[in-house]
Amino acid sequence: MELYIIPTPLGNLEDITFRALETLKKVDAVFCEDTRRSLQLLTHFGIKKRLFRYNEHDERSLASAIGWLRSGKTAALVTDGGSPCISDPGFRLVAECRRAGVRVIPLPGPSAVITAAAGSGLPADSFIFLGFLPRSKSKMTKALSAAFTLCKTVILYESPYRIKKFMSFVAEEFGADTQTVIARELTKIHEEFICGTAGEIAEKLNASGEIKGEIVVLLRPETKDDNCGTNPEDPGNYY
Secondary structure, eight states: OEEEEOOBOSSOGGGSOHHHHHHHHHSSEEEESOHHHHHHHHHHTTOOOEEEEOOTTOHHHHHHHHHHHHTTOEEEEEOSSBOTTSSSSOHHHHHHHHHHTOEEEEOOOOOHHHHHHHHHOSOOSSEEEEEEOOSSHHHHHHHHHHHHTTTSEEEEEEOTTTHHHHHHHHHHHHOTTOEEEEEESTTSTTOEEEEEEHHHHHHHHHTSOOOOSOEEEEEEOOOOOTTSOOOTTOGGGGO
């Protein structure tokens, strides 16, 4: 009775770890966010495995996964890319496994949040990750306002279909000078980091054509508070 949490590549298949591959080879089944995507990954590495689609919001899917594990079999949980449970399906299954006495073994590996933070040039000694924000303007404002009061880099995911509107919203609500980094298509052929202020990036995006790909947004608000500055030579200012 073991569930392995296996991060999979964001785009570049060479990012998968040796341990992840060896684990995928030995488990009895793989629980997938999308069986088609997972089949492509496994086929690329010559791995044949029984695949089950795991739907976090379907009680029958959750019960079936737990039933499989409680029968004494092993399974790996994967998503379409990155680490399961981090703004991706998995936390309910892990919680049920803990309650049922099923051993949970998380593996380290690809993460869009960590990759974007490392390449952003913004302070990442500590940061706040908000995942996908709620769609209502009032709730977005409330969530970001609360996060910004902690004076840390704020990281979130956004859809390519909404990124233009979102950046205009940030510039209007929190100031055009808000330090911003857009990390798009991480590890893929068209990987791109767009750095500047919220106002500059909003203007650039609005003047461009269709935006495509997975997007991570990093925000660092400007402030006059002496205890919440952005001087890289004064680590105390990051808290």
